[in-house]
Amino acid sequence: MSTTEPICLWDVRATLGEGVLWDALGDCVWFVDIKGRRIHRCAADGSEQRSWDAPSQVSFIFPVRGGGYLCGLEDGLYRFDPAAGAFTALLLVEDGLPGNRFNDGHVDTAGRLWFGSMDDAETAPTGVLYRYDGDLASVDSGYVITNGPAISPDGRTLYHTDTLEKRIYAFDLADDGSLNNKRVFVALAGGGHPDGMAVDVEGCLWVATFGGWRIDRYAPDGQKIGEVRFPCANITKLAFGGVDLRTVYVTTARKGLNEAALAAQPLAGGLFTFRVTTPGLPQQSMRVEGSA
Numbered sequence: 001m002s003t004t005e006p007i008c009l010w011d012v013r014a015t016l017g018e019g020v021l022w023d024a025l026g027d028c029v030w031f032v033d034i035k036g037r038r039i040h041r042c043a044a045d046g047s048e049q050r051s052w053d054a055p056s057q058v059s060f061i062f063p064v065r066g067g068g069y070l071c072g073l074e075d076g077l078y079r080f081d082p083a084a085g086a087f088t089a090l091l092l093v094e095d096g097l098p099g100n101r102f103n104d105g106h107v108d109t110a111g112r113l114w115f116g117s118m119d120d121a122e123t124a125p126t127g128v129l130y131r132y133d134g135d136l137a138s139v140d141s142g143y144v145i146t147n148g149p150a151i152s153p154d155g156r157t158l159y160h161t162d163t164l165e166k167r168i169y170a171f172d173l174a175d176d177g178s179l180n181n182k183r184v185f186v187a188l189a190g191g192g193h194p195d196g197m198a199v200d201v202e203g204c205l206w207v208a209t210f211g212g213w214r215i216d217r218y219a220p221d222g223q224k225i226g227e228v229r230f231p232c233a234n235i236t237k238l239a240f241g242g243v244d245l246r247t248v249y250v251t252t253a254r255k256g257l258n259e260a261a262l263a264a265q266p267l268a269g270g271l272f273t274f275r276v277t278t279p280g281l282p283q284q285s286m287r288v289e290g291s292a
Helices: 259-264
Strands: 007-010 017-023 028-033 038-043 050-053 060-063 069-073 076-081 086-092 100-107 113-119 127-132 136-143 146-151 157-162 167-173 179-187 193-199 205-210 214-218 224-229 235-241 247-252 271-275
Touching (some): 007 038, 017 060, 017 100, 028 060, 028 235, 060 100, 069 086, 069 100, 113 146, 113 157, 127 146, 136 179, 146 205, 157 193, 167 193, 214 235
Parallel strands (some): 017 235, 100 146, 146 193, 193 235
Antiparallel strands (some): 017 028, 028 038, 060 069, 069 076, 076 086, 100 113, 127 136, 146 157, 157 167, 167 179, 193 205, 205 214, 205 235, 214 224, 247 271
């Protein structure tokens, strides 16, 4: 494992940066600030910065096949039009659970969206892992904080995080999108809590640690084989990008840091980047009604 030192690409000071992704078609990076209720976009080098206000807490954003974007707001899935800054409801989910919100998401090669809900107060096990492929299905439940869906290069294993319990689970993923054989892939023993994840072409899982000052890299057998240290504690999500998929983009958070901690971590909440030798997997686009 060989990496460069992380540098801050955009000192955006997100309260809870999340949902970072590389948009190859637009040659740009997207991410959100959940608590700040904002969507952010910048060029690969951090220039051309643009931000949009969201009508509620926004947890992820993904490109849609055929054009446009879809994001997760507090009560469901919405189409997002960057040109107009407009949000149009596609599917309401958990709109009757005002104490819940959505968190991390992932799109697989079939264009299916995997995303989780969580208790916004981070105390009750009301979180659910969902699959959306035109129809919505609850595929696992009982989480306080869901996080980091990610899928192996062969498409046969789905990883999902129980952040509060500090466990990453692996599931067997069938062609029809069904999950079986849930098992513990990693039980985090070190400092911090596992957050967002991404997989590289070797099948290694890269895991951001909230409160852990680092990203961990795990081999397909669950053994930790490397880490990347950061100048701030709350690392939330990473995505591989750039033309060679060897540039990693990383969101961080100021959430939970007191005044002294923020003074010691002035770049907390920034968008970071570093280079790696092993490329990641390309970002997939969602299939939704009316898309190609």
